[in-house]
Amino acid sequence: IDLYLVGVGTVGNELLSILGESNQDQICLKGVATSKKMLLSESCFDPNKIGNKLKESGDKFDLDEFLDNTGEQKGNKVFVDCTASTAVSQKYTAILDRGFSIVTANKIANTLDYGFYQSLRENASKNGVSFFYEANVGAGLPVISTMQNLLSTGDKIISIEGVFSGTLSYLFNTLTAKMNFSELVNNAKSNGFTEPDPRQDLNGLDVARKLLILARETGAELELEDIIVESLLPTGSESIDSVDGFLKHLGQFDGEMRVKVKEAEAQNKRFRFIGKYEDENASVSLQKIGREHPFYELQGSDNIIAFRTRRYPNQPLVIKGAGAGAAVTAAGVLGDIQQCLVSN
Amino acid sequence: IDLYLVGVGTVGNELLSILGESNQDQICLKGVATSKKMLLSESCFDPNKIGNKLKESGDKFDLDEFLDNTGEQKGNKVFVDCTASTAVSQKYTAILDRGFSIVTANKIANTLDYGFYQSLRENASKNGVSFFYEANVGAGLPVISTMQNLLSTGDKIISIEGVFSGTLSYLFNTLTAKMNFSELVNNAKSNGFTEPDPRQDLNGLDVARKLLILARETGAELELEDIIVESLLPTGSESIDSVDGFLKHLGQFDGEMRVKVKEAEAQNKRFRFIGKYEDENASVSLQKIGREHPFYELQGSDNIIAFRTRRYPNQPLVIKGAGAGAAVTAAGVLGDIQQCLVSN
Incomplete structure (x- = not known):
C-alpha cells in the first residue's frame, strides 16, 4: 500500500521512526506533509x-495537490492523519471518495455532528475502503x-466506564492531602504531562470526546453536547489570559x-476522573471510589476501560495500560x- | 465464506446458536461434524x-470425505475446530494444504512439537490462507x-504473566483459611467449574499449554517439556482410579x-496460580502475592494477563475478564x- 502522512509532530515523527x-516492505511512503509543507514522490x-x-x-x-498526485491506484492508498486539525478532518469524506482508506489519530472527525460521523462510514463502505481510528481512545x-x-460477534454493551486521560489519571493517582493540587498541575505541566495549557486537560472535553467515540460505536446517535461534563476548572478560569495566571x-x-x-483518604477512598456510558446516558466526572x-488500584498515567456486556455481565472485560505518549x-x-x- | 465445523460440544453448539x-449473510455453513457423524450440503x-x-x-x-466434498473454491473455505482432539489437530497441515483457512479453539496443535508448530504457519502462508486461534488463551x-x-508494530515483549485458568482463578480467588481446599474443589466440580476430573485442572498442564502458546508467539522455540510446572496434585494423586477417591x-x-x-492472610497476601514467561524461562506455579x-484484586473465575514490553515497560498492558465458558x-x-x- 501507498502511504500519505499528514502531521509530523511527536506522533507522526514516531510513526516515521517505527516505519x-x-x-x-508492503508499505510504501509516497507523501508526507505538515500544515505548511509537503513532499511527494513516485517511488x-x-x-x-x-x-x-x-x-x-x-x-x-x-x-488537493497532495491527494491529486497519487495516480490511479484504487484500494491501496492510505491517508494517515497525525494532526489535531479540524480542517483536515472535515475533508475525510472527500478523501474516502477519492479511494483512500483513512487511518487517524485525530479525534475530531469522530466527534463532529452525528450526520458527518455517519457519512464517514457510508463513504468508506461505498468506496470499498477502510476507516480506522484505534489511536482515538x-x-x-x-x-x-x-x-x-464484541459487537460484531453479537454481544451487547451494558456499560462502558473508563479513565481515558493519561494526564487526569496521573494527577489523581498522585494527589494526596499533603499536596497542593495547583502545584501538582504545575509540575505535571513542566514535565510535559499536560497540554501546554493544562486547562485543556482539566475542562474534561478530551475525555468527553473519547467517551462520545465509544458510545457512538454502540450505535448511539449522541452529540458531544449530550454528554454531561464536570469540568475541573474553577469558575472564571477560562477567561484568564495566561497559563501562569x-x-x-x-x-x-x-x-x-x-x-x-483528606475526607476521601479517611474513608479509604480515592478520586478518579471517570467517563461513563450506560442506559444512553453519558457523563464525565470526578468520582470518589472505594477499594x-x-x-x-490504577497507577501512573495509565488508562483503564471496563466493558460490561451481555457476555461479561458481572465481572467486566478490562483493558489497562499506557494510553498516551508518542x-x-x-x-x-x-x-x-x-x-x-x-x-483492502 | 464456506464454513466447515468439527465439534458440536458446548462451544460448537454455542457457535451455531450465535451464527x-x-x-x-457472508458466512455459509456447509458442513458440521462430531467425532461420529457428519452432515454436508451444497447450499x-x-x-x-x-x-x-x-x-x-x-x-x-x-x-477426508468431510473435506473432499467442498469442491474447487480456494481461499474462502474455513475449517473450524471446536473439538479437543489430537487426531484432528495433526491433520491441520494437510487441511491448510487443501486451501482451507483454520480457526481453532483447540489448543493441541499449537502445543505439539515446535517443528509441527512451524509447519502450520508455513503451510498457511504457502497456501495463502489463515490460521487463527484467539480462543486458545x-x-x-x-x-x-x-x-x-504489539509484535508486528515493532514492540518487544519483556515478560508475559497471567492467570490463565478460569478454574484455578476461581479456586484461589475463593479459598480462605476457613475452608477445606478439597471441599472447595468438590463444590466447584459439582457446579461444572472444573473438568469432570479436576486433576486435569490441578496438574497445571492446561496453564502450561497456554503459556507455551504465548511464549512461542514471541518467537521462542520452546517445547511443553521446557516449562517448569508446579502441579497442585499431592504425590500419588494421578494413580488413583476414581475421581471420588x-x-x-x-x-x-x-x-x-x-x-x-492462614499464613498468607496474616501477611495480607493471596495465592494465585500464575504462568510467567521472561528471559526465555517459562514457569507455572502457585505464587503468594501482595497488594x-x-x-x-482478581475476582471470580476471571483470567488476567499482563504484558511488559518495550513500550509498556513499568506499568504493563493488562487484559482481564472471563476467560472460559461457552x-x-x-x-x-x-x-x-x-x-x-x-x-482472504
Whole structure:
C-alpha cells in the first residue's frame, strides 16, 4: 500500500521512526506533509530521512495537490492523519471518495455532528475502503477493535466506564492531602504531562470526546453536547489570559481540594476522573471510589476501560495500560495501517 | 465464506446458536461434524437446526470425505475446530494444504512439537490462507491478537504473566483459611467449574499449554517439556482410579493448605496460580502475592494477563475478564471467522 502522512509532530515523527526501523516492505511512503509543507514522490521515501528533507525543501502544503498526485491506484492508498486539525478532518469524506482508506489519530472527525460521523462510514463502505481510528481512545491499547469485535460477534454493551486521560489519571493517582493540587498541575505541566495549557486537560472535553467515540460505536446517535461534563476548572478560569495566571487562580482552590482528598483518604477512598456510558446516558466526572472498584488500584498515567456486556455481565472485560505518549500512539496508528493491508 | 465445523460440544453448539442469531449473510455453513457423524450440503445449512439434524441423520464421520466434498473454491473455505482432539489437530497441515483457512479453539496443535508448530504457519502462508486461534488463551479476550499486534508494530515483549485458568482463578480467588481446599474443589466440580476430573485442572498442564502458546508467539522455540510446572496434585494423586477417591486423597492435605493460606492472610497476601514467561524461562506455579501485584484484586473465575514490553515497560498492558465458558469462547471463534472474511 501507498502511504500519505499528514502531521509530523511527536506522533507522526514516531510513526516515521517505527516505519524506518521495521522492514515494512508492503508499505510504501509516497507523501508526507505538515500544515505548511509537503513532499511527494513516485517511488518510496526512506522514512528515516523524510523528516529533515521535508523541513529543508518541501513544497507549500496544499491538500488537493497532495491527494491529486497519487495516480490511479484504487484500494491501496492510505491517508494517515497525525494532526489535531479540524480542517483536515472535515475533508475525510472527500478523501474516502477519492479511494483512500483513512487511518487517524485525530479525534475530531469522530466527534463532529452525528450526520458527518455517519457519512464517514457510508463513504468508506461505498468506496470499498477502510476507516480506522484505534489511536482515538487509549492510544495503542486495543480498545476500539475489542469493542467492534464484541459487537460484531453479537454481544451487547451494558456499560462502558473508563479513565481515558493519561494526564487526569496521573494527577489523581498522585494527589494526596499533603499536596497542593495547583502545584501538582504545575509540575505535571513542566514535565510535559499536560497540554501546554493544562486547562485543556482539566475542562474534561478530551475525555468527553473519547467517551462520545465509544458510545457512538454502540450505535448511539449522541452529540458531544449530550454528554454531561464536570469540568475541573474553577469558575472564571477560562477567561484568564495566561497559563501562569490560571495556575495562580487554581491555587485559590488548593485548600478546598485538600479537604476533599483528606475526607476521601479517611474513608479509604480515592478520586478518579471517570467517563461513563450506560442506559444512553453519558457523563464525565470526578468520582470518589472505594477499594472494590476496578479503578482503585490504577497507577501512573495509565488508562483503564471496563466493558460490561451481555457476555461479561458481572465481572467486566478490562483493558489497562499506557494510553498516551508518542510510541504507543504511533503503534496504534501502525496497527491500523497493517489492518488496511489485510482489509483492502 | 464456506464454513466447515468439527465439534458440536458446548462451544460448537454455542457457535451455531450465535451464527443462527446473527444475520451473518457472508458466512455459509456447509458442513458440521462430531467425532461420529457428519452432515454436508451444497447450499447453506440453517445453524439453528443443524444440531438436531446431525444427531438424527448424519453420515458416519470421515475427515477426508468431510473435506473432499467442498469442491474447487480456494481461499474462502474455513475449517473450524471446536473439538479437543489430537487426531484432528495433526491433520491441520494437510487441511491448510487443501486451501482451507483454520480457526481453532483447540489448543493441541499449537502445543505439539515446535517443528509441527512451524509447519502450520508455513503451510498457511504457502497456501495463502489463515490460521487463527484467539480462543486458545483467554477465550474471547483479545490476548493473541493484542500480542500479535504489539509484535508486528515493532514492540518487544519483556515478560508475559497471567492467570490463565478460569478454574484455578476461581479456586484461589475463593479459598480462605476457613475452608477445606478439597471441599472447595468438590463444590466447584459439582457446579461444572472444573473438568469432570479436576486433576486435569490441578496438574497445571492446561496453564502450561497456554503459556507455551504465548511464549512461542514471541518467537521462542520452546517445547511443553521446557516449562517448569508446579502441579497442585499431592504425590500419588494421578494413580488413583476414581475421581471420588482422588478427592478423598486430596482431603488429607487440607490441613497443610489451610496453614499456608492462614499464613498468607496474616501477611495480607493471596495465592494465585500464575504462568510467567521472561528471559526465555517459562514457569507455572502457585505464587503468594501482595497488594501491589496487579493480580491481587482478581475476582471470580476471571483470567488476567499482563504484558511488559518495550513500550509498556513499568506499568504493563493488562487484559482481564472471563476467560472460559461457552459464550465467550464461541465469540472468540466467531471473531476469528470474521477475520478470515477480511483476510482472504
